[in-house]
Amino acid sequence: DGGITQSPKYLFRKEGQNVTLSCEQNLNHDAMYWYRQDPGQGLRLIYYSQIVNDFQKGDIAEGYSVSREKKESFPLTVTSAQKNPTAFYLCASSTEPTGTDYNEQFFGPGTRLTVL
Amino acid sequence: AQTVTQSQPEMSVQEAETVTLSCTYDTSESDYYLFWYKQPPSRQMILVIRQEAYKQQNATENRFSVNFQKAAKSFSLKISDSQLGDAAMYFCAYRSQGGSQGNLIFGKGTKLSVKP
Numbered sequence: 301d302g303g304i305t306q307s308p309k310y311l312f313r314k315e316g317q318n319v320t321l322s323c324e325q326n327l328n329h330d331a332m333y334w335y336r337q338d339p340g341q342g343l344r345l346i347y348y349s350q351i352v353n354d355f356q357k358g359d360i361a362e363g364y365s366v367s368r369e370k371k372e373s374f375p376l377t378v379t380s381a382q383k384n385p386t387a388f389y390l391c392a393s394s395t396e397p398t399g400t401d402y403n404e405q406f407f408g409p410g411t412r413l414t415v416l
Numbered sequence: 417a418q419t420v421t422q423s424q425p426e427m428s429v430q431e432a433e434t435v436t437l438s439c440t441y442d443t444s445e446s447d448y449y450l451f452w453y454k455q456p457p458s459r460q461m462i463l464v465i466r467q468e469a470y471k472q473q474n475a476t477e478n479r480f481s482v483n484f485q486k487a488a489k490s491f492s493l494k495i496s497d498s499q500l501g502d503a504a505m506y507f508c509a510y511r512s513q514g515g516s517q518g519n520l521i522f523g524k525g526t527k528l529s530v531k532p
Contacts, residue, residue, distance in 0.1 A: 404463060
């Protein structure tokens with residue numbers, strides 16, 4: 301089955317530690333995205349990547365880092381510089397977002413990160 | 417910058433009745449896409465319906481339909497014959513057409529409860 305997987309589903313981190321959230325897709329999509337969701341908030345963009353070895357900061361990139369070494373994978377690292385990392389993190393992918401096609405974004409099931 | 421506003425944090429509807437969720441947005445662009453996403457308790461984001469701004473006809477998907485008022489920058493979602501499974505968070509989202517950035521801009525969401 302084609303889709304997006306995120307692991308782990310729940311993640312606990314001690315203050316001061318870096319942690320990496322996994323996102324894998326087998327949809328052959330070029331573009332991938334990381335969003336953060338807080339209670340009472342919509343989703344906010346952290347980073348996005350349109351092609352392998354290239355990525356761009358979103359609205360709330362501070363304290364986060366990403367890599368895109370493979371088309372299928374777009375891991376997100378939450379660093380100790382992120383002041384308030386406890387949140388729900390969603391990964392998404394789509395075909396290349398150019399042109400006039402609406403390029404539906406498909407979402408993974410999410411990872412709940414809690415800082416202890 | 418584009419913004420999306422959902423003015424109803426919570427809504428409630430009786431099973432089999434009709435409910436309308438409101439969404440307004442702000443943009444200076446003339447070409448864009450609008451979406452409604454559903455997030456059930458599982459937290460998986462599911463695309464409910466989409467609307468291309470250049471289309472005057474309102475989109476419809478089974479029991480879900482939109483009222484798209486481009487001049488007023490309004491994009492409401494109507495759910496007919498509400499079912500218990502419709503209970504979820506509903507997010508309105510905006511995406512620019514074309515360009516190099518394909519991310520979605522989300523509203524803060526409306527929590528819909530369905531009473532049996």
